[in-house]
Amino acid sequence: xxxxxxxxxxxxxxxxxxxxxxxxxxxxxxxxxxxxxxxxxxxxxxxxxxxxxxxxxxxxxxxxxxxxxxxxxxxxxxxxxxxxxxxxxxxxxxxxxxxxxxxxxxxxxxxxxxxxxxxxxxxxxxxxxxxxxxxxxxxxxxxxxxxxxxxxxxxxxxxxxxxxxxxxxxxxxxxxxxxxxxxxxxxxxxxxxxxxxxxxxxxxxxxxxxxxxxxxxxxxxxxxxxxxxxxxxxxxxxxxxxxxxxxxxxxxxxxxxxxxxxxxxxxxxxxxxxxxxxxxxxxxxxxxxxxxxxxxxxxxxx
Amino acid sequence: xxxxxxxxxxxxxxxxxxxxxxxxxxxxxxxxxxxxxxxxxxxxxxxxxxxxxxxxxxxxxxxxxxxxxxxxxxxxxxxxxxxxxxxxxxxxxxx
Numbered sequence: 001x002x003x004x005x006x007x008x009x010x011x012x013x014x015x016x017x018x019x020x021x022x023x024x025x026x027x028x029x030x031x032x033x034x035x036x037x038x039x040x041x042x043x044x045x046x047x048x049x050x051x052x053x054x055x056x057x058x059x060x061x062x063x064x065x066x067x068x069x070x071x072x073x074x075x076x077x078x079x080x081x082x083x084x085x086x087x088x089x090x091x092x093x094x095x096x097x098x099x100x101x102x103x104x105x106x107x108x109x110x111x112x113x114x115x116x117x118x119x120x121x122x123x124x125x126x127x128x129x130x131x132x133x134x135x136x137x138x139x140x141x142x143x144x145x146x147x148x149x150x151x152x153x154x155x156x157x158x159x160x161x162x163x164x165x166x167x168x169x170x171x172x173x174x175x176x177x178x179x180x181x182x183x184x185x186x187x188x189x190x191x192x193x194x195x196x197x198x199x200x201x202x203x204x205x206x207x208x209x210x211x212x213x214x215x216x217x218x219x220x221x222x223x224x225x226x227x228x229x230x231x232x233x234x235x236x237x238x239x240x241x242x243x244x245x246x247x248x249x250x251x252x253x254x255x256x257x258x259x260x261x262x263x264x265x266x267x268x269x270x271x272x273x274x275x276x277x278x279x280x281x282x283x284x285x286x287x288x289x290x291x292x293x294x295x296x297x298x299x300x301x302x
Numbered sequence: 303x304x305x306x307x308x309x310x311x312x313x314x315x316x317x318x319x320x321x322x323x324x325x326x327x328x329x330x331x332x333x334x335x336x337x338x339x340x341x342x343x344x345x346x347x348x349x350x351x352x353x354x355x356x357x358x359x360x361x362x363x364x365x366x367x368x369x370x371x372x373x374x375x376x377x378x379x380x381x382x383x384x385x386x387x388x389x390x391x392x393x394x395x396x397x
Contacts, residue, residue, distance in 0.1 A: 108346045147348065152306035152317070153362060232310055236317070294349055 013166035015043075015176045015248075019058035019076050022277055025050060027083065032296055034090045035077070036113065036288025037070050037104065039097030042134025042162050043248055044069040046077035047285035048088070052293050054277040054286065056081055062134075066097035074103070090292035090299075094284050096135070108291055110284050111140055111151050117283030118244050119146025120290060122268045127240040130230060130259070131284070132249035134162040137230055139237040146287070152237040162248045164198045168222055171202060172215045183219040183254030190217050192225035201225070223254045230255075231262030244268050246283035303347060306393075307357040309366050314396035318369065318381070320355055324389035327353035331381035331390055337361070337368045340381060355390065 027033055031050045038045040039062060047057040058076030062069045070093065074085070085091075085103055093101025094113040101107065110131070118129045124144040131138045141150040169176040190213075193204050201222055208218045234243075243265050249255050250270070260266055273279040278286075308317030322345055332340045332355060339361040344351045361368045372379040374394045381390050 112346055148303045150304040150306070152308075236306065236310070236315065291346075291349075298349055 010173075012169040012173055013176050015061075015166075017058075017060040017076075019056070019079065020274075020277060021056040021079075021081050022054065023081075025053065025055055027055065027081070027087075029087070032090075032293050033083065033088050034092070034289045034292030034296060035074060035088050036092050036094060036285040036290070036292060037074050037101050038095040038110065038113065038282070038284035038288060039066050039070050039073070039093065039101060040095045040110075040134050040248075040284075041097075041136075042166070043281070044073035044095075044097075045282045045285040046070075046073040047282050047289045048077050048081070048083065049286070049289040049293065052290060057277065057279065057282050057285065059279075059281060062097065066100035067102045070097065070101040071103070090296040092288035092292040092295070094288040096133075105292070106295060108288060111138060112148055113284045113287030113291065114138070114246050115140050115142040115148045115287065116146040116290050117285070117287030118142070118246055118280075119144075120286055121246075121271055121278040121280060121283060122242065122244050125242045126244055126268065128234060128237070128243040129283075130234055130243070130245045132161060132230065132245060132247045132255065134248060137161060137233060139230075139233040141237050141240065150237055152233055164201070164222075164226070165249070165252065167198050167202060168205070168219060171205060172219060174215065174219070177251075179219065180223075180252040180254035180256070182216055183223040184257065185216045186214075186220045189224060190221040192228055193221045195225075219254070223252075224258055227255060227258035227262050230259055234259075234263060239263055239265065241265060242268050244280070246280045248281050250280035303345070305356065307362055307365055308369075308393070311366070312397065314394065316365065316369065316373065316395075317393040318357060318365065319391050319393060320357075321389045322347060322352065322354045324387045325354040325385075326387055326389075327355070328386070329355070330384040330386070331355050334380040334384045336371065336380065339365070339368045 035048045044062045048055045091104045093104035093107045094110045098107040114131045129140040139152045271278040303322040306317045341358045343356045
């Protein structure tokens with residue numbers, strides 16, 4: 001952790017906001033330009049698609065005001081493209097704050113959007129999608145068209161989610177982007193913490209640190225507990241290959257590899273998202289934009 | 303589309319399961335639920351909106367408490383009995 005500033009006020013949980021425009025694609029007014037805005041509890045994601053192909057996207061932290069976060073995420077996705085909101089033929093809002101997306105033509109649950117997005121990103125072979133978001137986990141089973149056949153929502157609280165990881169990043173003073181890697185730096189996998197509840201796990205972690213456990217070991221124990229919990233959710237909804245993880249935690253290698261161990265199944269490989277724009281964290285927004293296209297075409301026909 | 307609402311903890315796992323394909327949105331389960339844990343919602347299925355029963359947003363993370371008086375060991379839950387379409391059922395696997 002030598003490269004991180006030693007200042008006292010470093011916010012280790014604060015992940016980088018980012019956006020991309022695939023400017024090699026050009027848009028024209030006759031194109032079906034649609035957008036999906038996925039307002040999550042922790043991150044707001046917006047994706048703009050041209051004729052069903054990813055054109056640009058933006059990811060930022062959700063503020064205290066959902067409509068505002070939705071607007072900001074969308075304008076960030078459109079930054080530098082010359083597009084205006086009026087150019088978008090159809091906008092679909094999704095996620096936790098979906099009813100608070102003011103410019104949306106329609107709100108659709110994130111379950112449907114994540115399945116659709118995963119189907120687009122990895123192709124029709126995807127059957128099981130685990131969406132690990134900021135404050136909840138959803139296990140989704142879908143068919144070859146990305147249509148949801150069965151889904152299960154996690155119980156109670158933020159246990160074992162992105163928000164829990166942020167809390168641990170801060171507690172252990174490890175930058176959030178490195179947390180997966182660091183959790184794997186243990187010689188032997190420690191037993192999981194007994195409770196994944198963020199509040200209790202924090203107390204338990206303090207106890208382990210005092211007992212002389214290294215940061216890496218504590219983090220491994222917490223990540224291990226999260227992976228067990230997620231594995232159980234998937235077993236209930238019915239694990240079927242091919243299996244993928246979407247949402248912010250899809251980038252946490254510590255979580256992904258431990259879920260794979262739990263289930264004895266490998267996830268489909270992470271797409272080269274920096275190049276092709278198929279970012280699993282944006283799966284919900286991509287799915288929403290695809291529904292936008294389908295709904296627009298349906299409206300034109302009728 | 304089959305939706306599982308519930309929890310899994312040290313006591314076991316408990317889920318209320320609703321099959322949107324079978325549900326006709328009649329609302330009988332909503333009427334009989336003693337905890338007002340169910341409501342009719344519009345669900346987006348195959349590019350259309352269908353009215354189906356669902357656990358309310360507020361009770362989704364509270365099922366452990368909301369549904370405990372009706373757990374299957376005390377006989378069939380009112381929502382399950384009320385459903386003519388057999389679109390709603392409970393899963394309770396004590397540990």
